[in-house]
Amino acid sequence: MASAALWGVAHLATHRHRMGIALMAAYVLMLAGILTVFTAFSTRLLSLAVQPGWLTLLTVALVVIALAWTAVIIRSFLLVRPDSSDIAGRFLTTTLAAALCALVLAPTAYAARLAYLSRDVVSSVFSTPTDNSAPIVAQDPWHGAKRVNFLLIGADAAPGRPGVRTDSMTVASVDTETGATTLFGLPRNLQKVQLPHGPARSRFPFGFTGDGPNTPGLLNEIFQYAEDHPDMVPGVPKGKRGPSLLKRTVSDILGIPVPYYAMVDMKGFAEIIDAMGGVRVTVKYPIVYGKYREGLLPAGTRKLSGEEALWYGRSRTDSDDYVRMGRQKCLLNAVAKQADPMTVLKSFEKLAAATKRAISSDVPQDLLPALIELSDKVKDARIRSLSFVPPLISTVTPDWYLIRRKVSESLDERPANRSASAHHSAEPTQDPESPVSLDAACG
Template sequence: MSIAANPIRNPESGSARVMTKRAWWLVLLNVVLPGSAQVLAGSRRLGRFGLRCTFTLIGLVVIVGLVYLFRPEVVLTAFTNSIGLWVAAAVLVFYGIVWVVLTLDTLRLVRLVKAGPGARPLIAGFATVLMVVLAGTAGYGAYVAATASDFLSSVFVAGPTVPPVDGRYNIMLLGGDAGADRAGLRPDSITVASIDATTGQVTMIGLPRNLAYVPFVADSPLAAVYPNGYGAHDTCRVDACMLNSIYTEVELKSPEMYPKAIDAGSEPGIEGMRDAAEGITGLTIQYYGLIDMQGFSELIDALGGVDINVTERVPVHTDDTFTTVLFWFEPGMQHMDGYHALWYARSRHGTSDYSRMERQHQLQEAILAQASPANVLAKFESVASAGSQVVKTDIPQSMLGYFVTLAAKSKTHPINTVELTPANNVDPEDPDYDVIRSLIDTALTPATATPTP
């Protein structure tokens, strides 16, 4: 067939049936291999540009896929880094624009007026819907990437990676309980998450907020002030000499003890709590995470609520008296919004601190289990907005890819727990810290089989 008679290059030469078939072919080629429609039927220069863009994108996807297959932490590090996310956003915007240009040019090339009357709206509608869906997806992806970059920059600090200590990463998690009726923030929930750096196995060590005579690591400035433990001989500078008061005392009374805390992405009170957690557990605490418990409810709402299996009746009291019951959480599966989840974790009326610790850990595990990537992406804007107000940490962005990989491994193991409570022979008001460290060492040391004689 001569070029003059070829309906692909010469749309004046075909019948309505041929032109309809030609239109469908061009639209499908634009979908399967963007740029090919222009090479065959339009501006070859534009078509070659489109094909180069298409093959470059395919090459990038293949390379990223192969790297993820063998070194997933490399890809995750790139996409949990502000620069990497902005690059991804720019690439998505660029390809979205290229796709729109090529699709509009394809619609021009198909010559709808020469196609069959019944096929014209179908061809135009099909091409337009695909353009909107694919370009819209690219645009939303760019928006998510840009929002994620802003979120990561507001929460995580810039800093180098650090190696595990004795094969573990230990992260102190504080649930901050601020309020108008108290001076400063007071950690209401204190947990050390110890993570095996190879397997991802997580052990959650719950530290009662009322632990007394807390020891500090030897190089801590607090060890010089309280050589016999915090509050020994009833000496401290706040109204209650127990673990969760250390934050308040350091933050309000002696922040000069930790002059480098702010520059390191921390706070003096947090560093005092870190020294205490290391003294209690005997572990090196590489990082911390502080969660504002009031703002925590906004994060749960952003995720669409959380499902909790309530095992016993739990009362909710008023803010003022802590005695009058407003309502009860009844046993059974309960879907809770942020307000109710927060009260479930904090309720004191008729319950002990140890019961609260169990409920707080139950809530933490439920959120981790239900915050799936699909759920987070679907509500990303509200999740990111709430998260940036809720979380403070000194985990550097450079470690995020590694920790995401480690988190995936963690999901293959059950979470171990060590509760320093009377049920485990720990009296928080008169604790034996040798017993506490022995409990923790036992939990963190993998059981070995006894050799057969």
């Protein structure tokens, strides 16, 4: 037992002093190394946890430590075990040695499994670098940009219709220094959307009109249309055509660069919420949900299950698309605030499985460490929302110039603008002229 807590005790007790001292020195050095990592590099541990190379190294290191520790316990037992004539003593000490080995191997094996799962998720969801250049340096991962923009897509593949419809589209514009975030919501039913220059604009010179008389030509159809028509995005492989064209289209609509996207399947989103243990939101008005109105979310602040959160974000019964967009922003805000490291760690295996099934993205792996640090800033920063819905914007004849002007004004971080938005407490969809603080509007 003493050798399990401090390597080399059994060796010293049996007069194997050199080996005993060597084992003690190795043990002290190992503990010193672990303590150094968890103190001096504690702020970078999460960043290391999303780098496949480091995760592989961590897995190997954990396996080596576990095997070495187990070997020390077994060797110590062999040195001090009772004589063979002492049957009871042999049985008890053998049982104790086996228990000590299990005590070392079990948590180490679990930690190694978590590292393996992390590597698997990172490799499955996030793209590898497109070239062999040096990885993004931590000093300036955003290449001097004051803001970085992400297109967040909620996709719904219903049995009654082919393909994927991007029914929820939000651009998160994040201040790279402070984490202050503005969410720009685009309604799914925007019409006559101007497509980017090139083959897409040539096919639809007067705005996107859909694929024949059976499709109305809405913004939420562009993703699948690009997937079904390779000539719209030449040279882009299947599975990436939709995100590529939608990012460029949204970038033109808002007048800001949108280099990255993340898309979550709606049913998979419910699994992620369940893996988190639910999400706490304020339901301001009772929400009827279910295909046959079989469910009801009463008004009040409560923790929602995955299914309830899904209906909270997607139900249009007794409301409309624009009210639903407001609730979706509140749900994003709640998840961003509540997904703390301990919650993630407790449900890691469920989250990993749900994430692989539900999420796709083109964020490169070498950007993940910087993104982890940025997300930590976002949790403590202000999140605001501006949705381009009626009466500000007509979805039938959108004023594209007005949209770009409102985006520019919203991202103007002058103190006067900050003060005005910080005291704004209306519903996200009631005053579309300026961004709304989600902490105030959703609370």
